[in-house]
Amino acid sequence: MPKDININVHHVARVEGHGNIVINVKNGELEKVELQIIEAPRFFEAMLKGRRYPEPPQITSRICGICAVGHTTASLRGLEDALGIEPSEQTILLRKAVLEAEMLQSHVLHYYFLVAPDFFNAPSVIPLAASHPEVIKRALRMKKLADDIITVIGGRHPHPISMVIDGFTRIPTESELRRCVDELKASLKNDIPPTLELFASLKFPEFSRKTDYVSLKHPDEYAYYDGIIYSSETGTTKHRDYKNKVKEEVVLHSSAKHAKGPFKPYMVGALSRFNNNADKLMPLAKEAAKKLGLSAPNYNPYMISVAQIVESVHNIERMIYLMEELLRRGLKDEANERQAIAGWSAKLPEAKKCWGVGAVEVPRGILFHEYRIDEDGLISGANCIIPTGQNLANIEADMRELVPTILDKPKEEITLLLEMLVRAYDPCISCSTHMLKINFV
């Protein structure tokens, strides 16, 4: 029966930052679907102009207290691309390991603290801690492990301090890495099996909408640090040509720009990476996907959280692999061979006028940092394209398709399904304004 529904979720809970969902249905016809982003823009790109060329990693790290390693890494990759610097193998192995650690930390927070309460009828993780203390203790243990690894490699958590252009100002000791490997192996044995058991028992909402899945892709590994931009619909794009794939536009109801493909919205994040790269997952992660009922390609956005769990298993296996490789090679101080360039260095190597792009996978999807450096070695232009900004248009497209199929449900259930949809994307509104509340009007 045709009906009117107005949904106004003011300030969607359990997402990073502030956003609203507004849905208007009149006589059974969908009139309005908006994910309103209401946070003030933060103008990081303008802040970078005029700074000395090695400074952006430490500044852009502050875009996010959750993906600080990701921003630092994208920034370093962008600057090194501009300067023509190829870091050492040791530096790349350490960067890959710390990026895996941050992925684990962010994913654990999302599926345990922000998503799980929906399945236990809990408004937040606080009552969940009382009803299921063993679950929250496990989540805190997994988060602490990831945080500690970020501290060991990055020098500080959440904002790494030792990661700089062409190297590290401090490298971890072999005993620190050995302790990390032991703790990762213990987590794989003790914390992962109950995590898989818990989430395999939960019933995620059914909804399917095929979209364009965009992520990095690499021939040898599940791409996070390195790779070519890959779209399931349009194929590959070189990192420097990212603007051919990503078009940013301003929309009236959002203080975060929408970034989408030239023709239509696309998805970034764990499910896109899984859909594009599942064959490159580590062995236990492949088994975890089977246990959780996830196979590629999967077109259900609610399964993003499940893809994050699969990635968590991969993250742990991969860190063990990377750290054991570092230990096998032996860690060495490379300061004599090459001078790592820090933002606080008094004297900097000269830079010519140049530009470059860093494209890195961070927990919520592909992140781009582009920099222009002038003849005085100062940043003359910067562009940061954050994953949530790329997902906003796709979330609205999902909502437009989902709402007509659930109009027969009670308003409360429609609202919950929409909130869960938005939460599944793990949006980071603060970063994308650069995100979220629901209004049914």
Place this chain on the structure above:
Amino acid sequence: MIRTLILGLGNTLLGDDGIGVRVAEQLQGSVSGAEVINGATAGLSLLEKINDYEKVVVVDAVEMGKIPGSIARFSAEELLSLPESQSFSLHEIGLVEVLKIGKNLSEDFNNVIIVGVQPKELNQQELSPEVEKSIPEVIAMVKKEVG
């Protein structure tokens, strides 16, 4: 081994919310027998931190409905009994949420003392004169707690 932690919390970009950070800055290196940490807007990681010490003195802005600059000493239990907001995200998780999660995990937090300062203005970058003026008394109170 240092067993006491002085933890200044707050956001210096939000006016009087920065009081805990300002106090921590002033106390840095000046209190023997205690470690001073500028915890800024740290969230869940506070839980581990609090458990690492025998005693924790937290300095933070607390909305108490009192005259700006007023100072009050709370136990964790007393802080949790204050009226609360419902919002919860990882960017907004603060001391109250951390204490609630911890309590639900059966931690008692008998080792935690909160020195709270009533804020006046949050929409500016500086402390308000009233809150600025409270700093010496806050510092004296923190030092007394450390003993």
